[in-house]
Amino acid sequence: MKKYLMMLFLAWYGTAVSFGQVAGSKIKGTLLDHQGVGIDGATMSVKKQSDSSLVKMEFSEANGSFIFSGIAPGIYLLDVNLMGRRVYQSVSLAITTGLPVLDLGSIRIQEQQQSLKEVSIVSKKALIEHQIDRTVLNVDALISNAGTTAMDVLEKSPGVRVDQNGQISLKGQQGVTIFIDDKPTYLSGADLEGYLRSLPATTLDKIEIMSNPPAKYDAAGKGGVINIKTKKQKLKGFNLGINASAGQGIYTTTNNSIDFNYKNNKINVFGNAGYSFRNGASDLHIYRNYRDEAGNHTGSFDQQTFLRRKGWGINGLLGADYSPSELTSWGVVFTGFLRKPNSNNLSENVINDAAGKLESLVKARNVENGTSDNFGANLNYRHLFKKDGPDISADLDYLRYGSGNKQDYVNDIYNADRQFDHVEGLNGNLKGNINILSAKVDYTHPFSGKLKLAGGLKNSFTETDNVADYSNTLGGLTTPDYDKSNQFKYKERISAAYVNLNKDFDRWSVQAGLRLENTDSRGRQLGNIMKSDSSFKRNYTGLFPTLFIRYQLDTSGNQQLKFNYGRRVERPYYQDLNPFISPLDKFTYYVGNPYLLPSFSQKVELTYVWKKFSTSVSYSSAKDEFNETIEIKDGIYYSRPGNIGSSKVLSWNIDAGVDPLSWLNLQFYGELTRIHSKSDFYSGLLDNKGVFTYLQGIAQFKLQHGWNAQLDGNYQSKVTNAQFVVGEQWRMNMGLSKTLSPKTTLKLSVSDIFRTQITRGTINNLNLTDAGWVNRGDSRRAVLTLSMRLGQMKANRPDKRSGADSEADRVKQ
Known part of the structure; x- marks a missing residue:
């Protein structure tokens, strides 16, 4: 009953409407104080006069000048805010067709006598913003994000889903690249999941x-x-933010962070630090039923595991900007994190014969103590040759990742009479290092007639070294396990160049680009006394065109059509190319695949926007798509990455938001997706297809006396993707916040109120085997968060520093 109420609740949101974009004329002017001096960093907003809806926001320059571009014909108001309060509002501003620039001249702001402590910061960002080539989610707009992690925020983002293994997909498609501040994470799998769960929201x-x-x-x-x-405060003077939170589910967790900045004239210093303690558990049930060629049942395997995971993590950032002039800036940023994850898993494995009689029983105790650390350094430069003129930027990045994991697996073996027989032990010591150096330069040149040309070059070099030492213990005797012990080294160089052209017409906007990338990679598997050396080399070049077209169906820009096309590549994770075997338990092994090919894909998308409503249809086709594949041999479960010959995804979605009442805001995202996978496989031809639905709704309530509330939830139907079928699931969350003072907020959030986020599924295309799983985690959790800001409250211009773009987050450790 709860599930159907949840689906009805989400479907009700489907009547909402969403945000749009406009383009056209310019509004410019100069903001002066009562002494005639330019005001730096004032918040300038252009709003529609009819409903006061926000059209565009900018910050005044150091000399007080400001300019708004892309303003469609209509009647507008200009608001000026200083220290969180409005100090000026214009008379009606009329933008007509054919008017290129509306010059407001000098606007003088009279001296404000009210002290800072009397000022209340009341500005609020929209939850969702739609741009020509991206959708933006403002994190602080969701109360339930308080005290959570970056991974939790992603799970609430429109079109984004995270599976039980931490794999991230977007609109039904895997192979999503994750950036932090326009820089690659170079992480994937469990390591990426661990990092995102250690990063406070x-x-x-x-x-x-x-x-x-x-x-x-x-x-x-x-x-x-x-x-x-991430947040980079750019406020004049000294500013400090403190966030402390505690969460309670089955176990207690905490997420805490602090950020600061100091800006004085030409120098800005900023930083943040976070500490988190992860503390959770889940119950995992895995089953496998075996049959013969005639379809007769021959036996079964049943595994019940209690997974206990905890660990702490710290992360930090320290940076500085130096601007010798208004046109030039230099910057340096240092980043790092340290994590200490620990897992202690207890499982009981039952093997029965065809009659359901016990053949053997294995009780396992698997303990892993890991460490993961990172150091990154970025040097960046930006120069504008003149105001609103050409600009050039450059970035040099160095990143180092280290990891280690000590594994102790103990298996107690019992006979068919449940009598103890013997004990088996497996010990592993895994170490890994990754070094990445990246350099890039970008140049942008605007021309008259709303034409802009951009181009750039990039070169990156990656080197990895991973070592795994395993030993077996039986009857008190320990011997090296050369079948699992290995050392794998990998080097990769990617060279790239791109050109991008933007042109705005009366109602048309066009953006076309072409990117050239060359990849040269070399991998070497070092041998041992039982295994010989092996190596591989690959070199390939690809062209990747992109095209974005936007057309305004009316002069006001309320109705728009948007089209985009792109070709992309997905390269194998570094660790997936390692051919050796890594155990997960006695009956489950992970195996690398040095024969993985790069996967190339094409995608086309058409979007319609009407006022605050948008809907889109997309189609993508991929060749040699990466996916986890499962093979069973002699009752042992082997998981390895593989290329799926053909994968096609057709998706339709709607994204909407409406304010039916002054105190109520509704957001809705709905998606209908069809996935068809076809490939040669271990057991013959794999040809699986399926359609699934995903619904997400958010209701925000603005109450009296500084109180705000939020209710959100999502529902996903059964998903068929390649070899796997994941069952339906849903969850509801709530949040409550109280503004104690202009600088202090208290928030309470509860995730998965009914504890319904249970992951279950089946595995197809196994040789004479039916298999599946059910995983129930510690998903219901209450979190209390206190947020405080100290120091100056006058904003400067936002940071426009760009970092090295990612070639891929492809590290799997």
Whole structure:
């Protein structure tokens, strides 16, 4: 009953409408104080006079000048805000067709006598913003994000889903590339999941979702790009933010962060730090039923596991900008994190014969103690040759990742009479290092007639070294396990160049780009006394075009049609190319695949926007798509990455938001997706297809006396993707916040109120085997968060520094 109420609740949101974009004339002027001096960093807003809806926001320059571009014909108001309050509002401003520029001249702001402590910051960002090539989620707009992590925020983002293994997909497609502040994470799998779960949501500013990124972004990641923007305060003087939270589910967790900045004239210093303690558990049930060629049942395997995972993590950022002039800036940023994850898993494995009689029983105790650390350094430069003129930017990045994992697997073996027989032990010591050096330069040149040309070059070099030492213990005797012990080294160089052209017409906007990438990679598997050396080399070049077209169906820009096309590549994760075997337990092994090919894909998308409503249809086709594949031999379960010959995805979605009452805001996202996978497989031909539905709704309530509330939830129907069928699931969350003072907020959030987020599924195309799983985690959790801001409250211009774009987050450790 709860599930049907949830589906009805989400479907009700489907009557909402969404945000749109406009383009056209310019509004410019100069903002002066009462002494005639230019005001730096004032918040300038252009709003529609009819309903006061926000059209565009900018910040005044150091000399007080400001300019708004792309304003469609209509009647507008100009608001000026200083220190969080409005100090000026214009008379009606009329923009007519054919008017290129509306010059307001000098606007003088009279001296304000009210002290800072009396000022209340009341500005509020929209939850969702739609741009020509991306969707932006403003993190602080969701109360339920308080005290959570970056991974939790992604799970609430429109079109984004995270599976039980931490794999991220966008609009039904895997292979999503993750960026942090326009820089690659170079992580994947469990390591990426661990990092995102250690990054407090309070350190995040926004999530940029690009299902078809423009040519400036590297071509890697067929599922698109998700760019996580962290907070970089740019306030004059000294500013400090503190966030402390505690969460309680079955176990207690905490997420805490602090950020600061100091800006004085030409120098800005900023930083943040976070500490998190992860503490969770889940119950995992795995079953496998065996049959013969005639279809008769021959036996079964049943595994019940209690997974206990905990660990702490710290992360930090320290940066500085120096601007010798208004046209030039230099910057340096240092980043790092340290994580200490631990898992202690207890499982009981029952093997029965065809009659259901016990053949053997294995009780396992698997303990893993890991470490993961990172250091990154970025040097960036930007220069504008003149105001509103050409600009050039350059970035040099160095990243180092280290990891280690000590594994102790103990298996107690019992006979058919449940009598103890013997004990088996497996010990592993895994170490890994990754070094990445990247350099890039971008140049943009605007021309008259609303034409802009951009281009750039990039070169990156990656080197990895991974070592695994295993030993077996039986009867008190320990011997090396040469079948599992290995050392794998990998080197890769990617060279790229791109060109991008933007042109705005009366109602048309066109953006076209072309990217060229060359990849040269070399891998070497070092041998041992039982295994010989092996190596491989690959070199390939690809062209990746992109095209974005936008047409305004009316002069006001209320109705728009948008079209985009792109070709992309997905390269194998570094660790997936390692051919050796890594155990997960006695009956389950992970095996690498040195024969993985790069996967190339194409995607086309058409979007219609009407006022605050948007809907889109997309189609993508991929060749040699990467996916987890499962093979069973002699009752042992082997998981390895493989190329799926053909994968086609057709998707329709709607994204909407409406304010039916002054105190109520509704957001809705709905998606209907069909996936068809076809490939040669271990057991013959794999040809699976299926349609699934995903619904997401958010209701925000603005109450009296500084109180706000939120209710959100999502529903996903059964999903068929390649070899796997994942069952339906849903969840509901709630949040409550109280503004204690202009600088202090208290928030309470509860995730998965009914604890319905249970992952279950089946595995197809197994040789004479039916298999599936059910996983129930500690998903219901209450989190209390206190947020405080100290220091100056006058904003400067936002940071426009760009970092090295990702070639891929392809590290799997």
